[in-house]
Amino acid sequence: MSTIVQSPYDQPRLRTAAQSEQGPKWIRRLGDFPLYLALFGLSALFCLPFVWLVLTSLKPPAEVFSNNLFPSTWTWSNYSDVVDQAPIGRWMLNTFIVAILGVTAVVFSSSLVAYGFARLRFPGRKQLFALVIATYLLPGSVTLIPTFLIWNKLGAVNTLWPLWAGNLFGSAFYIFMLRQFLLTIPQDLVDSARLDGASFFRIYWNIMLPLIRPALVAVAIFEFNAKWNDFMTPLIYLNNPDRYTLALGLANFKSDFQELGTQWSLLLAASVIFTIPMVIVFFVFQRYFMEGVAHTGIKG
Amino acid sequence: MADVTLAKSTPAPRTRRFSEETVAGWLTISPWFIGFIIFTAGPFLASLYFSFTKYDVINPPEWVGLDNYNRLLTRDRLFPLSLRNTFIYALMYVPLHVITALGVAILLEKARTLKGFFRTAFYLPAITPAVATAYLWVWILNPNDGVVNQALRALHLPAPAWTVDPFWTKPTIVISQIWMMGAAMIMFLAALQGVPRDLYEAATLDGAGPWERFRSVTLPLISGVTFFVTTISIISSLNVFTQGYVMFDKDGGPENSALFVVMYLFKRAFGSGYFQMGYASAIAWILFLIILVVTFVQFKFADRWVYYEHQAK
Numbered sequence: 001m002s003t004i005v006q007s008p009y010d011q012p013r014l015r016t017a018a019q020s021e022q023g024p025k026w027i028r029r030l031g032d033f034p035l036y037l038a039l040f041g042l043s044a045l046f047c048l049p050f051v052w053l054v055l056t057s058l059k060p061p062a063e064v065f066s067n068n069l070f071p072s073t074w075t076w077s078n079y080s081d082v083v084d085q086a087p088i089g090r091w092m093l094n095t096f097i098v099a100i101l102g103v104t105a106v107v108f109s110s111s112l113v114a115y116g117f118a119r120l121r122f123p124g125r126k127q128l129f130a131l132v133i134a135t136y137l138l139p140g141s142v143t144l145i146p147t148f149l150i151w152n153k154l155g156a157v158n159t160l161w162p163l164w165a166g167n168l169f170g171s172a173f174y175i176f177m178l179r180q181f182l183l184t185i186p187q188d189l190v191d192s193a194r195l196d197g198a199s200f201f202r203i204y205w206n207i208m209l210p211l212i213r214p215a216l217v218a219v220a221i222f223e224f225n226a227k228w229n230d231f232m233t234p235l236i237y238l239n240n241p242d243r244y245t246l247a248l249g250l251a252n253f254k255s256d257f258q259e260l261g262t263q264w265s266l267l268l269a270a271s272v273i274f275t276i277p278m279v280i281v282f283f284v285f286q287r288y289f290m291e292g293v294a295h296t297g298i299k300g
Numbered sequence: 301m302a303d304v305t306l307a308k309s310t311p312a313p314r315t316r317r318f319s320e321e322t323v324a325g326w327l328t329i330s331p332w333f334i335g336f337i338i339f340t341a342g343p344f345l346a347s348l349y350f351s352f353t354k355y356d357v358i359n360p361p362e363w364v365g366l367d368n369y370n371r372l373l374t375r376d377r378l379f380p381l382s383l384r385n386t387f388i389y390a391l392m393y394v395p396l397h398v399i400t401a402l403g404v405a406i407l408l409e410k411a412r413t414l415k416g417f418f419r420t421a422f423y424l425p426a427i428t429p430a431v432a433t434a435y436l437w438v439w440i441l442n443p444n445d446g447v448v449n450q451a452l453r454a455l456h457l458p459a460p461a462w463t464v465d466p467f468w469t470k471p472t473i474v475i476s477q478i479w480m481m482g483a484a485m486i487m488f489l490a491a492l493q494g495v496p497r498d499l500y501e502a503a504t505l506d507g508a509g510p511w512e513r514f515r516s517v518t519l520p521l522i523s524g525v526t527f528f529v530t531t532i533s534i535i536s537s538l539n540v541f542t543q544g545y546v547m548f549d550k551d552g553g554p555e556n557s558a559l560f561v562v563m564y565l566f567k568r569a570f571g572s573g574y575f576q577m578g579y580a581s582a583i584a585w586i587l588f589l590i591i592l593v594v595t596f597v598q599f600k601f602a603d604r605w606v607y608y609e610h611q612a613k
């Protein structure tokens with residue numbers, strides 16, 4: 001690979017023989033009609049639930065199950081009501097704390113470990129790396145209970161620590177992924193830095209990290225998404241509503257805050273609040289996101 | 301994997317026991333190694349031990365031998381049901397997930413304009429948080445007033461009682477999960493774009509039609525990604541938890557039709573009034589062994605259908 005991350009979407013497409021056989025451009029265009037019909041139909045099917053969710057969160061409560069696409073009156077009060085009813089701001093802050101600490105921890109720890117496995121030679125390296133791969137395939141449910149007992153012993157139940165601190169020790173999947181990137185960096189850069197007297201840590205910090213930045217961004221986004229989404233960990237460790245993350249708060253919304261039956265319009269408004277930050281992150285970093293996912297499939 | 305770019309080891313001064321590089325290597329991987337001991341290897345062995353005990357967190361664990369396993373496999377009514385539910389769910393989810401993602405990727409790969417737009421449209425559901433997705437689909441598929449059933453009734457089609465009828469609860473979860481197939485679709489798309497164009501040209505010159513080109517060029521060349529997507533689909537479906545838990549109000553749904561293994565494990569370990577850590581650990585180990593066998597079989601049969609580029613050389 002010539003660049004660190006090569007986008008599969010940017011490569012100029014060569015026309016296949018089959019395509020060039022089909023004659024003048026406008027006939028080809030016409031031949032594409034069924035394809036675009038299918039694409040528009042299917043993508044509408046995939047987007048509709050999402051659009052429907054946002055529009056319905058702005059409908060008056062009585063219209064939650066109406067089949068009109070647009071609200072009769074735009075009811076922004078659903079959003080203020082939901083914020084009044086439940087400490088959504090607090091939950092969002094907790095989620096951000098967990099996500100940001102988790103992302104920072106995992107980016108630095110995983111890249112350092114990946115650097116060791118990719119670029120340094122030491123006894124046991126091969127065997128230990130095989131262990132990294134093995135842990136990636138280990139289902140979390142088998143370590144769940146003893147891990148809970150450890151945090152319980154440490155008195156960390158009902159704090160945010162168990163939700164992110166595991167990231168300080170790196171994550172098998174990211175170590176594997178970053179190692180793939182680090183292997184592509186030319187050795188000349190390392191050799192000349194060594195001649196200048198740079199330590200191995202300095203090489204990691206000043207040469208490796210800047211060169212794999214796109215991969216680090218991809219890891220950061222993946223982890224942000226994972227922490228934002230995580231439901232089981234907060235469910236196990238948190239039982240005080242002030243400590244909840246958004247995922248847990250939203251899941252308990254019905255039982256904790258709606259004794260009088262489900263108020264769907266509020267529940268949907270809360271779901272939108274929960275989803276929006278992820279959508280923003282996605283659109284800002286879309287390129288890294290897509291490349292990271294594509295890379296996972298091919299190199300994974 | 302190629303180790304060509306590895307640093308050449310610097311010659312160690314004779315006076316020191318380990319070279320600077322060895323020490324640096326051990327230091328850089330130490331965060332992972334410490335975490336591995338504390339949060340993986342330790343808990344892994346501990347849960348095996350707990351699975352042979354009766355343990356309620358307050359009193360010390362009491363050794364009961366194979367009792368937990370015995371009870372789970374012969375006397376517990378819910379555990380076999382949760383296993384059955386999980387398998388049925390996996391059998392529906394895995395093929396549908398792989399085929400939908402591949403199908404959409406094939407269409408997208410053919411598109412010449414608006415590709416980015418469609419890619420975003422198909423990927424957007426995948427970033428919706430799981431808990432929000434669960435509510436979204438419970439609302440859309442509401443048997444009485446949901447949009448989907450309103451539409452089905454308007455078309456005079458049967459309107460299933462999605463979340464109420466035990467037969468339809470698993471398909472309900474499958475639909476909500478297929479909706480989020482974006483990541484697998486992107487992986488397939490990248491793989492499809494990586495198939496060398498000249499292979500298609502050569503196949504066409506040999507008289508291959510579109511279906512033959514797909515079967516004998518595309519499918520073998522993307523089989524590595526297909527294998528990866530299938531593997532993660534299987535593992536994630538055997539670990540299904542959040543959807544069932546949130547959609548069915550923290551319970552197993554009507555007639556426990558949406559009670560999955562991890563939900564049952566969670567209930568026994570952390571459900572109010574339970575705290576049966578030993579019993580839950582035995583559930584975890586049975587699930588672990590099942591996943592181990594399934595993954596092993598998958599890898600065993602992989603060389604029959606997965607094509608690796610280096611084999612051709």
